[in-house]
Amino acid sequence: MLTKSELLRLRSLREKKHREELGLFVVEGEKVVAELLAAKFPFVELYATEGWEQKRVPAESAPPTLAARTIATSEMERISHFPTPSPVLAVGRIVREPLAPDDLRQGLTLALDRVQDAGNVGTLLRIADWFACDRVVLSPDCADLFHQKVINASMGSFAHVRTHTAELAPLLGSVRAHIPVLGCDLDGDDVHELSRLENAVVVIGSEGRGLSPGVAAQVTRRVSIPKFGRAESLNAAIAAAIVCDNLRRISRAPAS
Amino acid sequence: MLTKSELLRLRSLREKKHREELGLFVVEGEKVVAELLAAKFPFVELYATEGWEQKRVPAESAPPTLAARTIATSEMERISHFPTPSPVLAVGRIVREPLAPDDLRQGLTLALDRVQDAGNVGTLLRIADWFACDRVVLSPDCADLFHQKVINASMGSFAHVRTHTAELAPLLGSVRAHIPVLGCDLDGDDVHELSRLENAVVVIGSEGRGLSPGVAAQVTRRVSIPKFGRAESLNAAIAAAIVCDNLRRISRAPAS
Structure with missing residues (x-):
């Protein structure tokens, strides 16, 4: 179960101001999260509703470098930035590469x-x-x-x-x-x-x-x-x- | 002023079913209506709020083959298909050209x-x-x-x-x-x-x-x-x- 402060933190990432403050961003959607995991994108947190893990197509997925934390659908509804939440939500760190x-x-x-x-x-x-x-x-x-x-x-x-x-x-x-x-x-x-x-x-x-x-x-x-x-x-x-x-x-x- | 049946008819054109029944469709938005008028698109009805006519850029506009009927902003709000109505709404006839x-x-x-x-x-x-x-x-x-x-x-x-x-x-x-x-x-x-x-x-x-x-x-x-x-x-x-x-x-x- 997510604590209230976890819920608030994840919800707050809808806004650019909070993303910049925390240096974090959110990705939702089964397809895009699977693609980013396959590309070995270094997510730092992963939340999924029951059954998501099974639906991942193994060929498309990277080895599980990050375990998904299983949460209830009602919790996903609260942290999701979408009206219809996806079964998975990933959190990444904002990294800005320097450019000369x-x-x-x-x-x-x-x-x-x-x-x-x-x-x-x-x-x-x-x-x-x-x-x-x-x-x-x-x-x-x-x-x-x-x-x-x-x-x-x-x-x-x-x-x-x-x-x-x-x-x-x-x-x-x-x-x-x-x-x-x-x-x-x-x-x-x-x-x-x-x-x-x-x-x-x-x-x-x-x-x-x-x-x-x-x-x-x-x-x-x-x-x-x-x-x-x-x-x-x-x-x-x-x-x-x-x-x-x-x-x-x-x-x-x-x-x- | 628009009659109630005119209002209902114009609003009904949001749905494909009614567009097909009446053989009519709606275009809103100053820019696109101006472009279609400039291309001499044969609209059959034209509704505008006060002041729209003056804002048309003469070079872009065809000669007024169809006079705009001036309506109140409150009426435009009711017939518009958009949350923020544009100052002009045009009605065109659905024409389907045969294709051999x-x-x-x-x-x-x-x-x-x-x-x-x-x-x-x-x-x-x-x-x-x-x-x-x-x-x-x-x-x-x-x-x-x-x-x-x-x-x-x-x-x-x-x-x-x-x-x-x-x-x-x-x-x-x-x-x-x-x-x-x-x-x-x-x-x-x-x-x-x-x-x-x-x-x-x-x-x-x-x-x-x-x-x-x-x-x-x-x-x-x-x-x-x-x-x-x-x-x-x-x-x-x-x-x-x-x-x-x-x-x-x-x-x-x-x-x-």
Whole structure:
């Protein structure tokens, strides 16, 4: 049985303020918790209702490095952040890996400039994972990385992708002399015609507002996805996916 | 002032059953209504609260082919399908254009197989619009095309894209001898290496469940988006966008 203070603590993690205070975040949902366990995500607490352990697909699951504490369904209902609680709730520690500007000079970086929709941020992590981006850097005004909606929308990619939070304008300013900083725009260079770029930063702005002025000023090359019809724009995640697909396609082609 | 029966009728259009009975659907939201008016969408009724007319940006708006009926904010609150009503609500007639199987032999068709999330269907319409797909065919178990969430997520592309609803398996069965029917899959041919296809059907399945078996059986060529990292999958709209971007890129390249 959970004590009252345990209940309150777990419930409090719904709010970013409390997550930051305690340095902890919550993940719920059978599928996403199973995926994160399979990726050996270092959870620090695990709560499950009776029968959850049996439902785990063994092939998908890591060896039980952390035993689940069995709680009653009524308790799960009280600690869950969802209207319909899942049979499992995991608690992870918020870890923020340091980022040196020089790190950006190696590999493909996806930089998110004030992408505030949590579902979009999660989808962008999944895209970064699919295309093996070396890191994702979020501006401090993006949706909180440790919000459940981000983690759920990432479908487990949350555990695969290296993420950092940083002010983008000074960070990009310090590397733009060394590697290309690509920004998506409506009248940039055709993304189909890019040359091979092994090391680059792709900056994705918020839908509707685009790149913030300070970040736009650090872009060294504006790229566009050719439009054939009449839609005004594509959403941020779709634009990011198309740019990454083209960069990876070009980097595989024989050097010309 | 609206009569009680007008209020009830407008409110009833939240439900698909009533939309089908009356052959009408509702669009709300300043931006999307302005976009659809600019695209000369043939609305049949238009309701607005005081001051809306002045806020329309003239350049974006079609000449007023339909006068807005001014109603009180309290009335708008009652007819709106949203918790926070917009200053304008438009009513359109449900029109279903007939589709002959031979129509699919010309141009690029996006076929949606049981895509049930309304936001995804709207996003797919926007992608079809961007890449100038000649038509979108929805299986009957897709999200309802006349659901507000679909129309809002399409960001005005609802008015640009030709849409049809049809059972996909027999439709594709009758054209597969004449044009390629591409289905996205995890172990198909590399989408980067496709040859030029001016006429094709791209079938997009539901996220999670993929293509239904009857539809999968009609696919003539399975295509895959190369994966470089570890994500299990990409979402349906993102996969569709990447396939369309590659098809359009290849169709622009000099014939080899």
